[in-house]
Amino acid sequence: MTAAAPAPFTAADYAARMARATEAASDAGLDGVLVAPGPDLVWLTGYRPVETERLTLLVLRAGRDPALVVPTLEAPDAAKSAGAPALTLHDWTDGTDPYTAAAPLVGPAGRFGISDNGWALHLLGLMERLPGTRYTALSDALPMLRAVKDAAELDRLAAAGAAADAAFEEIRRVAFAGRRESEVAADLAGLLRRFGHEQVDFTIVASGPNGADPHHEADDRVIRQGDTVVLDFGGLKDGYGSDTSRTVHVGEPDDEERAVHDVVRAAQEAGFAAVRPGAACQDVDRAARAVVDDAGYGAYFIHRTGHGIGVTTHEPPYMVEGETRPLVPGMCFSVEPGIYLPGRFGVRIEDIVTVTEDGGRRLNNTSREMVIVG
Numbered sequence: 001m002t003a004a005a006p007a008p009f010t011a012a013d014y015a016a017r018m019a020r021a022t023e024a025a026s027d028a029g030l031d032g033v034l035v036a037p038g039p040d041l042v043w044l045t046g047y048r049p050v051e052t053e054r055l056t057l058l059v060l061r062a063g064r065d066p067a068l069v070v071p072t073l074e075a076p077d078a079a080k081s082a083g084a085p086a087l088t089l090h091d092w093t094d095g096t097d098p099y100t101a102a103a104p105l106v107g108p109a110g111r112f113g114i115s116d117n118g119w120a121l122h123l124l125g126l127m128e129r130l131p132g133t134r135y136t137a138l139s140d141a142l143p144m145l146r147a148v149k150d151a152a153e154l155d156r157l158a159a160a161g162a163a164a165d166a167a168f169e170e171i172r173r174v175a176f177a178g179r180r181e182s183e184v185a186a187d188l189a190g191l192l193r194r195f196g197h198e199q200v201d202f203t204i205v206a207s208g209p210n211g212a213d214p215h216h217e218a219d220d221r222v223i224r225q226g227d228t229v230v231l232d233f234g235g236l237k238d239g240y241g242s243d244t245s246r247t248v249h250v251g252e253p254d255d256e257e258r259a260v261h262d263v264v265r266a267a268q269e270a271g272f273a274a275v276r277p278g279a280a281c282q283d284v285d286r287a288a289r290a291v292v293d294d295a296g297y298g299a300y301f302i303h304r305t306g307h308g309i310g311v312t313t314h315e316p317p318y319m320v321e322g323e324t325r326p327l328v329p330g331m332c333f334s335v336e337p338g339i340y341l342p343g344r345f346g347v348r349i350e351d352i353v354t355v356t357e358d359g360g361r362r363l364n365n366t367s368r369e370m371v372i373v374g
């Protein structure tokens with residue numbers, strides 16, 4: 001059972017986002033923003049082109065209409081995207097120089113924020129064609145551009161979180177012992193789709209010693225009685241991301257497994273409790289890490305505490321030491337401490353959290369106790 005899809009974003013919504021980006025660029029002392037295919041382009045225009053070596057570039061410049069440079073063969077698709085009525089399309093044909101097509105829209109000179117992803121090939125092409133232009137990473141220049149979500153975006157993120165939670169409530173009831181990690185991962189992917197995800201980004205099933213590798217996906221290892229199993233899964237539902245982790249145990253855990261799980265749970269709680277407007281991103285990391293450090297497992301918490309989420313499942317802001325930017329209501333990110341004991345097992349607990357006016361709100365709400373599976 002899935003709720004009705006939310007009303008799609010309109011050309012007016014995308015026009016407002018592009019206007020906001022252009023204004024934010026001006027405020028930051030930039031002449032404009034250049035956006036390659038990827039999450040920034042999806043967020044600004046609703047256009048999700050296939051990523052190829054051909055130049056596609058959104059050009060936002062104060063005082064000019066938003067312009068999208070596209071290969072001629074992609075122009076019909078681009079014209080169908082929800083934001084297309086709010087921009088002008090400039091196509092270029094194979095055999096002509098795309099940078100010559102883009103140059104008058106970008107130049108003749110200026111300083112631009114450029115989306116983090118995109119091909120070096122294209123940036124170098126522009127630099128050669130427009131020697132008077134300079135570029136800076138969009139996520140450095142305009143870190144708040146996509147980080148602070150509006151109400152419609154928060155609704156989508158909450159629905160994606162609820163769908164991932166529903167998937168967990170089902171997966172905890174399937175058989176683990178005697179099955180391969182890859183089989184449980186396939187179950188998880190099917191459940192995410194069943195609960196409304198159109199895209200599955202990852203289904204980590206990391207059992208026993210595999211759990212000690214935070215990046216372990218799922219392999220042929222047969223899960224056994226006594227295994228601790230890290231589950232970490234997510235994807236996109238109605239264009240917005242889910243990402244949650246729970247650590248389950250096949251049968252009754254031993255004392256150390258239970259103790260490590262308790263530490264991670266307390267760390268996750270402490271990280272969540274540190275979420276409030278005005279706190280720094282690094283405060284969330286520090287709060288979670290202090291719990292793990294105090295328990296003596298600091299050396300085994302080997303990654304940052306969290307990452308932003310929106311039209312992608314991993315994006316700024318990062319909850320990491322050194323990230324001093326403040327939390328702002330509407331930001332959404334993971335709080336996901338873990339402990340990884342090489343050759344033995346791992347534990348991670350992850351919720352997506354949004355910053356509210358006076359604290360934080362979890363978008364994942366399944367039990368954070370160590371769930372026993374069969």
Ligand code: ZN
Nearest residue numbers: 226227228254
């Ligand atoms: Zn065990």
Ligand code: ZN
Nearest residue numbers: 232243244350
């Ligand atoms: Zn995750």
Ligand code: ZN
Nearest residue numbers: 243334336350
């Ligand atoms: Zn995550």
